[in-house]
Amino acid sequence: MKNTTSFEIAKLCGVSRGTVYRALNNKPGIKPETKEKILRVANSLGYRPNFVAQSLVKKKTMTIGIIVFDLNNRIFSQIINSIESYGRKNNYFVYLTLSHKDSDLEKEQIQYLVDRQVDAIIMMSVNKGKEFEDFLKQFNIPIVTFGNKISENIPFVWINDKQAIKDAVSYLHNKKYTKIIYVCPQLGHLYTNENKYSPEQRLEGFIEALEELDDMNAEIVSTHDYLQTIHELVSHSSEKIAILCTSDIYALQVAKSLKKNNIKIPEDVGVMGFDNIDILEFTSPALTSISFSLEEIGRSLFNSIMHLINEEDAPKEILLDHNIIARESV
Amino acid sequence: MKNTTSFEIAKLCGVSRGTVYRALNNKPGIKPETKEKILRVANSLGYRPNFVAQSLVKKKTMTIGIIVFDLNNRIFSQIINSIESYGRKNNYFVYLTLSHKDSDLEKEQIQYLVDRQVDAIIMMSVNKGKEFEDFLKQFNIPIVTFGNKISENIPFVWINDKQAIKDAVSYLHNKKYTKIIYVCPQLGHLYTNENKYSPEQRLEGFIEALEELDDMNAEIVSTHDYLQTIHELVSHSSEKIAILCTSDIYALQVAKSLKKNNIKIPEDVGVMGFDNIDILEFTSPALTSISFSLEEIGRSLFNSIMHLINEEDAPKEILLDHNIIARESV
Numbered sequence: 001m002k003n004t005t006s007f008e009i010a011k012l013c014g015v016s017r018g019t020v021y022r023a024l025n026n027k028p029g030i031k032p033e034t035k036e037k038i039l040r041v042a043n044s045l046g047y048r049p050n051f052v053a054q055s056l057v058k059k060k061t062m063t064i065g066i067i068v069f070d071l072n073n074r075i076f077s078q079i080i081n082s083i084e085s086y087g088r089k090n091n092y093f094v095y096l097t098l099s100h101k102d103s104d105l106e107k108e109q110i111q112y113l114v115d116r117q118v119d120a121i122i123m124m125s126v127n128k129g130k131e132f133e134d135f136l137k138q139f140n141i142p143i144v145t146f147g148n149k150i151s152e153n154i155p156f157v158w159i160n161d162k163q164a165i166k167d168a169v170s171y172l173h174n175k176k177y178t179k180i181i182y183v184c185p186q187l188g189h190l191y192t193n194e195n196k197y198s199p200e201q202r203l204e205g206f207i208e209a210l211e212e213l214d215d216m217n218a219e220i221v222s223t224h225d226y227l228q229t230i231h232e233l234v235s236h237s238s239e240k241i242a243i244l245c246t247s248d249i250y251a252l253q254v255a256k257s258l259k260k261n262n263i264k265i266p267e268d269v270g271v272m273g274f275d276n277i278d279i280l281e282f283t284s285p286a287l288t289s290i291s292f293s294l295e296e297i298g299r300s301l302f303n304s305i306m307h308l309i310n311e312e313d314a315p316k317e318i319l320l321d322h323n324i325i326a327r328e329s330v
Numbered sequence: 331m332k333n334t335t336s337f338e339i340a341k342l343c344g345v346s347r348g349t350v351y352r353a354l355n356n357k358p359g360i361k362p363e364t365k366e367k368i369l370r371v372a373n374s375l376g377y378r379p380n381f382v383a384q385s386l387v388k389k390k391t392m393t394i395g396i397i398v399f400d401l402n403n404r405i406f407s408q409i410i411n412s413i414e415s416y417g418r419k420n421n422y423f424v425y426l427t428l429s430h431k432d433s434d435l436e437k438e439q440i441q442y443l444v445d446r447q448v449d450a451i452i453m454m455s456v457n458k459g460k461e462f463e464d465f466l467k468q469f470n471i472p473i474v475t476f477g478n479k480i481s482e483n484i485p486f487v488w489i490n491d492k493q494a495i496k497d498a499v500s501y502l503h504n505k506k507y508t509k510i511i512y513v514c515p516q517l518g519h520l521y522t523n524e525n526k527y528s529p530e531q532r533l534e535g536f537i538e539a540l541e542e543l544d545d546m547n548a549e550i551v552s553t554h555d556y557l558q559t560i561h562e563l564v565s566h567s568s569e570k571i572a573i574l575c576t577s578d579i580y581a582l583q584v585a586k587s588l589k590k591n592n593i594k595i596p597e598d599v600g601v602m603g604f605d606n607i608d609i610l611e612f613t614s615p616a617l618t619s620i621s622f623s624l625e626e627i628g629r630s631l632f633n634s635i636m637h638l639i640n641e642e643d644a645p646k647e648i649l650l651d652h653n654i655i656a657r658e659s660v
Contacts, residue, residue, distance in 0.1 A: 063425075063446075070411055071401070071407040071408065071410055071411040071414075072407070072408065072411060072608070074407075077401040077402070077407040078401065078402065080401055080426070081400055081401040081402060081428065084401075084426060084427065084428050085428065085430075088427070088428070088439075093425055093427065093442065093446065094425065094426050094427070095393075095423055095424065095425060095426075096410070096414060096424050096425075096426045097414065097418070097423065097424070098411065098414050098415065098418070100415075109418075112423065116393075116423065252609070252612040253612075255612075256611065256612060278402070279582070279609050279612075279613075281586065282582040282583075282585075282586060282609075282613045283609075283612045283613055283614070284613065284614030
């Protein structure tokens with residue numbers, strides 16, 4: 001397609017390119033009838049602005065870079081779905097990049113997004129610490145994070161992970177469970193350089209909740225072979241046990257494994273998940289889980305980034321609501 | 331961050347900007363020692379190319395636009411996951427846009443992606459027909475499609491939908507079912523302007539398969555209240571019935587509804603899905619389904635688009651393998 005230029009429109013309308021610019025960009029200093037004529041001509045010629053050329057002038061590309069681990073995780077796809085929808089309504093386009101939880105790759109992608117002059121970045125980071133914060137600061141570009149907080153200085157949108165787990169423990173306590181096995185394989189070996197803010201907050205919530213309860217025993221399973229460990233714990237116990245997992249996928253794996261060993265849920269052992277992913281209605285048993293709105297998180301991320309792009313302040317931390325969805329598994 | 335320019339590098343090295351350009355872009359016509367010096371200086375200054383300015387010169391933005399319905403559908407997220415991974419390895423970035431199955435919005439987004447000068451577009455389209463093909467042609471930009479074919483002239487990567495359904499019918503026939511209820515709510519009212527190439531192909535496969543079998547009865551349910559219709563069909567029949575659904579999500583809805591009415595799967599009625607989505611291992615009963623590799627589809631889409639970007643031919647149609655994953659539901 002041959003692209004109509006503002007030069008051609010100026011020639012056809014017998015006006016200057018400055019006048020065409022004013023008409024097309026809704027600027028003052030132009031007679032209404034001239035403006036109307038220019039817009040009519042531009043429209044009839046199928047004029048489309050050259051965004052790439054414009055972005056050199058305006059210093060805005062109207063694009064937002066997003067960095068997440070991958071799209072296999074429903075949390076990420078649904079948050080991006082939401083950001084894209086709000087972005088589109090505001091003429092922002094989305095550059096999508098995946099870090100695959102690789103800290104070097106993540107840094108490389110930030111660098112690439114900056115090179116491509118995105119106006120802002122929304123990310124769930126693998127990197128953490130002062131050095132990473134300084135790395136980000138050098139680019140002088142608006143950044144908003146979710147899931148894993150990087151610093152008090154970089155706006156963060158998520159839920160109150162600590163309180164969510166406290167609520168779950170209290171819910172299980174009310175259901176008369178006497179022991180909770182807390183399953184958090186994301187934590188793995190605790191002391192790594194990986195940003196594990198969200199799972200760490202949840203673990204802290206679990207420990208704080210237990211400190212307030214005299215009549216609740218607990219085990220923490222943070223290894224990748226958690227199914228094996230759980231079996232040993234469950235088969236050597238006479239307590240009323242609930243297994244609280246930090247993601248639904250772990251909870252579903254646990255439930256599947258228990259069923260295979262003829263352990264009934266919830267009669268013998270209770271199982272509870274986190275995230276309330278959209279297919280829980282089809283699983284057996286229907287899983288009790290902690291729910292929060294990914295659509296809302298996407299909306300808040302987009303709003304915060306708009307504030308920063310417009311050089312306004314954005315809240316340093318927005319923690320959205322969560323709630324427990326009671327189904328059949330506890 | 332202040333961006334080091336090629337002008338500064340030229341000054342510091344005492345060479346022309348043309349020489350700097352040759353060094354940074356690996357072009358001939360430069361002495362090895364000069365090149366090495368320029369690269370060392372560029373590196374020490376933290377030089378990063380200005381992609382936006384470059385793309386005006388090179389007429390390439392190294393970006394690919396992707397248009398899908400939404401990211402709630404696992405099929406889309408996993409294909410994009412794959413395209414992004416192959417893209418990244420080849421220095422291509424991905425612009426993601428969602429059409430939400432709105433044909434006007436889809437056209438608008440194609441226009442926007444073209445305005446932003448993406449090098450190519452990969453899409454599953456809602457639009458169809460000669461008029462849409464002409465709409466696309468005017469942009470003179472490489473386009474590869476999947477799922478819903480637009481035309482024999484536009485490269486298409488997918489599976490052989492028709493054969494997949496034929497294989498499913500044959501599988502159910504071998505399992506001694508005497509009647510198949512074919513559930514395809516995507517088709518809705520058959521005569522619309524929406525591109526329903528994939529569901530239409532599947533329906534054709536179903537009809538062709540039946541024509542070859544004398545001893546198989548069938549019903550086609552293409553309405554959105556399919557659960558109600560299925561109940562009536564199942565409760566008034568003494569045949570050995572299998573319900574073949576054109577997506578796992580429908581199959582899971584059907585299974586849930588049958589169980590609620592105390593109809594046993596597969597003892598009373600068989601249920602089979604399509605897509606083999608990744609959570610089927612957790613559903614009850616474990617669903618028999620048709621599987622195909624989304625990773626492979628992403629790879630083929632990326633390869634085809636690279637051919638077109640490099641002005642080589644791309645195959646007009648690539649149909650990848652599918653196979654039946656036998657679980658417990660038929």
